[in-house]
Amino acid sequence: MNELINKVTKLLNDKTIDAFIGYGQGSTDRVRAIFARTVEQASKLIYTPACTFNLSGYLLKHEVKHLGKLGILANVAALRSIMQLASEFQIKDGEVYILFVNDDASLTEFSDFQSIEAFLEKANIDITPDEKARIEKIEAMSVSERWEFWNKEFEKCIKCYACRAACPMCYCHRCTTDVNQPQWIPVASHERGNLDYHLMRAMHLAGRCINCGECANACPMDIPLNLLTYQLIDPIKTGFGATAGMKADAVYALSTFKPDDKENFII
Amino acid sequence: MSRIGVFVCHCGENISATVNCEKVAQISKELKGVEFSTDYKYMCSDPGQTMLKEAIKEHKLDGVVVAACSPRMHEPTFRKACSEAGLNPYLCEMSNIREHCSWVHPKDDLTTEKAEDLVRVMVEKVKKNKALNSIKVPVTKTALVIGGGVAGIQAALDIANCGHKVVMVEKQPSIGGHMSQLSETFPTLDCSQCILTPRMVEIAQHPNITLYTYAEVEKVDGFIGNFKITVRKKSKSLDEHLCTGCGLCTTKCPQKKIPNEFERGLGFRPAIYVPFPQAVPNKPVIDRENCTYYIKGKCKVCEIVCPTKAIRFDQEDELVEIEAGAIVLATGFDVLKSDFFPEYGYGKYKDVIDGLQFERLASASGPTMGEIRRPSDGQIPKKIVFVACAGSRDPAKGIEYCSKICCMYTAKHAMLYKHKVHDGTPYVFYMDIRAGGKMYEEFVRRAIVEDETQYIRGRVSTIYEKNGKLIVKGADTLMGAEPVEIEADMVVLATAGVANHGAEALAQTVHVSYDAYKFFAEAHPKLKPVETNTAGIFLAGACQAPKDIPESVAAASGAAVKVAALFSNDELTREPLIAVVNRQAPPVFSSCVGCFLCQSVCPYQAIEREEIKNRNGEVIKTLAKVNEGLCQGCGTCVALCRTKAIDIHGYSNQQVYTEVMALLND
Ligand SMILES: Cc1cc2nc3c(=O)[nH]c(=O)nc-3n(C[C@H](O)[C@H](O)[C@H](O)COP(=O)(O)OP(=O)(O)OC[C@H]3O[C@@H](n4cnc5c(N)ncnc54)[C@H](O)[C@@H]3O)c2cc1C
Ligand code: SF4
Ligand code: SF4
Ligand code: SF4
Numbered sequence: 001m002n003e004l005i006n007k008v009t010k011l012l013n014d015k016t017i018d019a020f021i022g023y024g025q026g027s028t029d030r031v032r033a034i035f036a037r038t039v040e041q042a043s044k045l046i047y048t049p050a051c052t053f054n055l056s057g058y059l060l061k062h063e064v065k066h067l068g069k070l071g072i073l074a075n076v077a078a079l080r081s082i083m084q085l086a087s088e089f090q091i092k093d094g095e096v097y098i099l100f101v102n103d104d105a106s107l108t109e110f111s112d113f114q115s116i117e118a119f120l121e122k123a124n125i126d127i128t129p130d131e132k133a134r135i136e137k138i139e140a141m142s143v144s145e146r147w148e149f150w151n152k153e154f155e156k157c158i159k160c161y162a163c164r165a166a167c168p169m170c171y172c173h174r175c176t177t178d179v180n181q182p183q184w185i186p187v188a189s190h191e192r193g194n195l196d197y198h199l200m201r202a203m204h205l206a207g208r209c210i211n212c213g214e215c216a217n218a219c220p221m222d223i224p225l226n227l228l229t230y231q232l233i234d235p236i237k238t239g240f241g242a243t244a245g246m247k248a249d250a251v252y253a254l255s256t257f258k259p260d261d262k263e264n265f266i267i
Numbered sequence: 268m269s270r271i272g273v274f275v276c277h278c279g280e281n282i283s284a285t286v287n288c289e290k291v292a293q294i295s296k297e298l299k300g301v302e303f304s305t306d307y308k309y310m311c312s313d314p315g316q317t318m319l320k321e322a323i324k325e326h327k328l329d330g331v332v333v334a335a336c337s338p339r340m341h342e343p344t345f346r347k348a349c350s351e352a353g354l355n356p357y358l359c360e361m362s363n364i365r366e367h368c369s370w371v372h373p374k375d376d377l378t379t380e381k382a383e384d385l386v387r388v389m390v391e392k393v394k395k396n397k398a399l400n401s402i403k404v405p406v407t408k409t410a411l412v413i414g415g416g417v418a419g420i421q422a423a424l425d426i427a428n429c430g431h432k433v434v435m436v437e438k439q440p441s442i443g444g445h446m447s448q449l450s451e452t453f454p455t456l457d458c459s460q461c462i463l464t465p466r467m468v469e470i471a472q473h474p475n476i477t478l479y480t481y482a483e484v485e486k487v488d489g490f491i492g493n494f495k496i497t498v499r500k501k502s503k504s505l506d507e508h509l510c511t512g513c514g515l516c517t518t519k520c521p522q523k524k525i526p527n528e529f530e531r532g533l534g535f536r537p538a539i540y541v542p543f544p545q546a547v548p549n550k551p552v553i554d555r556e557n558c559t560y561y562i563k564g565k566c567k568v569c570e571i572v573c574p575t576k577a578i579r580f581d582q583e584d585e586l587v588e589i590e591a592g593a594i595v596l597a598t599g600f601d602v603l604k605s606d607f608f609p610e611y612g613y614g615k616y617k618d619v620i621d622g623l624q625f626e627r628l629a630s631a632s633g634p635t636m637g638e639i640r641r642p643s644d645g646q647i648p649k650k651i652v653f654v655a656c657a658g659s660r661d662p663a664k665g666i667e668y669c670s671k672i673c674c675m676y677t678a679k680h681a682m683l684y685k686h687k688v689h690d691g692t693p694y695v696f697y698m699d700i701r702a703g704g705k706m707y708e709e710f711v712r713r714a715i716v717e718d719e720t721q722y723i724r725g726r727v728s729t730i731y732e733k734n735g736k737l738i739v740k741g742a743d744t745l746m747g748a749e750p751v752e753i754e755a756d757m758v759v760l761a762t763a764g765v766a767n768h769g770a771e772a773l774a775q776t777v778h779v780s781y782d783a784y785k786f787f788a789e790a791h792p793k794l795k796p797v798e799t800n801t802a803g804i805f806l807a808g809a810c811q812a813p814k815d816i817p818e819s820v821a822a823a824s825g826a827a828v829k830v831a832a833l834f835s836n837d838e839l840t841r842e843p844l845i846a847v848v849n850r851q852a853p854p855v856f857s858s859c860v861g862c863f864l865c866q867s868v869c870p871y872q873a874i875e876r877e878e879i880k881n882r883n884g885e886v887i888k889t890l891a892k893v894n895e896g897l898c899q900g901c902g903t904c905v906a907l908c909r910t911k912a913i914d915i916h917g918y919s920n921q922q923v924y925t926e927v928m929a930l931l932n933d
Contacts, residue, residue, distance in 0.1 A: 182924035
């Protein structure tokens with residue numbers, strides 16, 4: 001922890017960065033994100049086992065971007081988000097100063113995207129066994145059971161859009177949900193509209209979701225909506241050989257055509 | 268409030284036989300925003316159009332729906348009529364109540380109801396239509412012709428003779444292509460070189476044509492009317508201005524045993540060489556891979572003997588930038604070599620040759636001075652077997668198509684053989700004889716009747732060597748599949764015509780599509796045979812599929828006319844039905860977030876990046892922008908854009924959504 005604080009202090013002092021996105025103690029016993037712009041604020045940085053959430057979502061937020069040059073404490077999910085965002089031209093190489101805490105509490109700083117790619121090749125990027133088991137359960141359902149399962153889940157949605165705000169890939173200034181000419185997604189949260197929203201969300205994250213789970217964490221209604229996007233990870237990997245958030249210059253699997261692409265999903 | 272006019276057409280009886288057109292017109296009049304509606308027997312006829320124009324003026328219509336046939340047929344007609352009546356043509360839409368309704372349903376109330384629905388949907392759409400203006404793009408009146416075979420030559424000359432500039436890029440040291448290798452040509456048996464070389468010379472001398480040989484296209488950017496092409500001129504190790512083409516160097520080069528490509532390996536050439544005597548340009552190139560100097564660092568004999576000191580050992584490749592308004596692809600085809608066939612000895616029998624090799628043997632300028640002598644020992648073969656469909660029409664070999672030219676040139680070969688070896692017997696194994704074409708069937712008959720060629724219907728299963736003879740085993744399927752065995756002195760395989768080596772890579776460089784066999788794909792097999800799916804790029808000759816000379820030349824002239832038509836105006840007018848990425852006032856500029864997924868998905872490379880700068884010139888945003896010249900309005904980007912920043916003029920999300928809602932909210 002001290003090493004982290006010292007490092008960030010130094011980075012702020014020598015003006016390498018203007019602000020650092022890290023973890024800090026929340027008002028309750030929860031951990032929250034803090035944006036350290038001064039040495040004094042940097043001294044409040046913490047790194048505990050509770051510091052697991054993906055901070056990268058803040059990188060593109062208008063308010064944060066305007067703080068100047070940013071540094072961030074990234075975990076594996078955040079590194080993958082950064083790679084995915086890079087492949088979508090949202091972050092340039094060298095634009096963000098990236099620190100990572102190793103298992104032995106030492107710090108790694110990633111000087112460029114290439115080193116992140118090399119690191120991710122060896123990192124564990126799988127979904128958790130628990131998530132896996134839940135997906136298997138869903139996939140074992142018949143089509144109508146699955147339909148019912150999701151409809152039941154989505155019925156609970158209050159359209160607060162917390163999931164959208166938490167997702168690092170949801171960076172559009174104007175989300176489809178906000179478009180009203182035409183009104184693609186009904187504003188009110190009724191069954192039909194909720195379903196529209198969640199299907200649209202899943203489609204927009206197909207092949208882009210880096211399985212950080214922030215969407216489900218953010219959901220006040222405990223909808224396991226991360227499972228829907230996770231379910232798309234495998235088909236895209238087996239169908240097109242692509243995994244999101246692994247390479248900064250990846251081309252989106254669903255926007256490219258190769259003559260040898262499988263077409264077995266066409267029914 | 269809209270003032271829309273609805274015009275329901277009977278199309279003679281085509282529509283009115285199953286749809287109650289009067290009723291459709293009546294019901295439509297009740298729709299909100301419809302000011303006028305009528306029905307008529309033939310809306311597309313002169314009186315029909317006049318009726319439409321007058322109604323626009325009289326009722327001050329601000330939108331028109333013509334309920335008739337498919338917009339593919341008459342949309343231009345009605346849009347033009349609207350425009351003549353002072354209404355923006357893009358405020359006119361068609362409701363397809365013929366193909367989508369009357370033709371596919373029986374006479375029934377429901378059919379009429381469906382027609383009403385289709386009209387209602389279009390009325391709602393037209394309310395959302397915006398006046399659009401056609402797009403003007405400047406045209407660079409220079410054509411790039413890639414490939415200098417007979418097709419490329421024909422296209423280049425036709426375009427140049429229309430007064431336009433042409434740049435021809437040929438990969439080999441000389442133009443001429445396969446035709447320059449042929450001896451005589453079917454169906455007239457005139458000498459191939461004699462009819463081709465005057466055209467080759469014309470290319471070299473034409474004031475409007477710039478010829479780059481030993482060159483390849485490396486990059487193509489831009490779009491119809493405005494292509495930017497980078498051509499790599501490979502180094503010939505020669506100053507072409509100084510070289511007089513005397514050929515002294517080629518006689519003195521110590522490397523004399525390099526297999527001659529032009530003779531298809533049946534002869535040799537030196538390292539500094541001119542591919543054939545009538546080559547255009549008639550100037551040598553040094554084949555660096557086989558030149559003693561480039562291999563060992565010593566020699567330079569050619570430099571010493573050259574009277575004009577034209578040899579340049581240190582010459583480098585040159586990159587030339589070309590601006591062109593149109594591109595003609597004429598890169599031709601290739602034929603399989605005998606080594607493709609395990610059953611015919613994998614190319615290990617010297618006297619099993621392919622058709623092109625036979626052409627060289629029969630050619631007066633060839634390695635045997637036109638005498639038919641077999642490669643192994645120079646003997647004149649007394650029994651010769653021609654195998655048609657070698658590889659073609661053979662799914663097991665991955666070539667399911669008919670190569671089309673082989674039946675004819677095999678008949679020609681048999682004839683040429685008989686004309687040269689009077690006591691010889693030519694045999695032809697064939698599957699079917701395909702001789703469709705002017706004087707083609709007569710030609711084959713001549714080979715059979717006058718020149719006594721033995722045609723055997725059946726496939727050759729194996730060929731092997733025995734005591735200096737080639738044993739050809741097959742079956743005669745017209746004799747109840749009776750086995751046939753011929754002891755031949757020589758075998759000629761009419762090997763399948765295939766796409767040129769590198770065709771796929773070239774297609775990707777030039778951005779045109781190709782078929783499963785890697786031949787370039789035409790935009791429509793019947794109605795757009797010389798166009799590609801990429802506007803401004805055309806096809807000529809055998810790069811599209813195996814073709815004979817008459818067909819290649821005809822296609823080339825067709826492509827040339829398309830180019831000339833394109834060049835007939837200084838500006839190109841395009842339909843404005845293209846995608847646009849929205850723009851808004853600062854500081855937002857656009858709802859596009861610059862993820863550029865649209866860029867990778869666009870099949871026409873129409874998405875560009877636009878940098879938005881602040882007053883100090885710093886880039887604050889990079890946004891997608893649609894190139895109006897390249898966009899074909901396919902809509903793929905629209906489907907992919909998550910933030911709905913892209914839309915298509917004429918088929919906007921709003922318009923399509925409205926149509927769907929109009930149907931649902933019935
Ligand atoms: C054995 C045989 C006998 C035949 N006999 C007859 C006959 O008697 N009568 C008849 O009508 N037809 C005959 N044909 C068919 C005839 O050869 C073709 O119709 C004709 O050659 C097609 O012309 P082309 O210009 O389309 O292609 P090609 O002749 O193949 O010319 C293509 C040209 O493009 C060049 N090129 C290729 N790739 C590139 C590149 N990437 N960049 C630049 N240049 C490139 C090549 O070097 C070549 O010069 C015969 C064919 C064969 C194989
Ligand atoms: S969809 Fe959920 S899990 Fe996937 S990247 Fe977004 S927040 Fe993370
Ligand atoms: S350098 Fe020698 S080998 Fe090379 S082309 Fe000249 S004469 Fe031939
Ligand atoms: S897909 Fe949409 S948001 Fe992304 S760059 Fe293209 S226009 Fe912009």
